Amino acid sequence: MAEDELVFDLPVELDHVQDFARAVGEDNPVFFNAEVAEQHGFPNVVAPPTFTTTQILQVPREQRERQLGANLDYGRVLHGEQEFLYKRLPVAGETLKGRMRISKDFTKDGKRGGSMRFVTYESVFTDEAGDEVLTALYTLIETAKDVG
């Protein structure tokens, strides 16, 4: 039976932040060097804006499907949209609490016939004090069976 919400921890580890920053071609020292980050008012090295997509390491697709039960056919699924709403960026050394739910699930007619289903997974991340850090909206599109 599917649940409404899936709760998980997202550790923001220094090595991981640096590896992720390197992988998206970052060269700004605020993502690598704690001293520089501190000079700019951060408590530690900052995680790049798209870092929380690493939530897939904490919540693999199979677990997400099992617990939230969108029942998608991943042979026909595309990553359609991604949105982030920030209060602040995560910093190395903290562990965020993520709460994931399906915030949208609707079907509309495709341009080439057949219908497309849009499913949005919303993850709200809070810090150890319970304050909101950011919200990530991950939208998948399930294309029609006979199209593409």
Next chain:
Amino acid sequence: MSEVQRVSLDAITPGMQLGQMVYGPMQRKDFKAYADASGDDNPIHQDDEYAKNTGAPSVFAMGMLPAGYLAHALSDWFGGPQHLRRFKVRFTTRSWPDDEIVCEGRVTSIEGKLVRVEVEARRRGEGPPELNLEHEQLALSGEADIELPA
């Protein structure tokens, strides 16, 4: 090297174009590095045989890689990542090994301290010969809100 620097609100005007930033050309090793760092280990981005079995001519980039480049460009345009309040992208077409990713942005409006920006990333390159792609195509488009100090 990009540095954090102060960009103030009075330096920004609606309609302003943000300087083009070009990343890549992306290589298969960049897809692997992103897969390792992000946890997106879908073999369609790393294993050519697997990709071919799904009907693609070769591996292609995970959409969040050019999205990450676009976030990088936003951070550099506005004096660091800390001013970002919203970032949204829609994925339009796939990008391929040896593609460059060309990022551009334009200020659409200023509302209080919030600068609203339209952004896009285009893939630029030959692409797989079988697909006969245009040299440059929209890979993703989106919007961002940046809160700047007055």
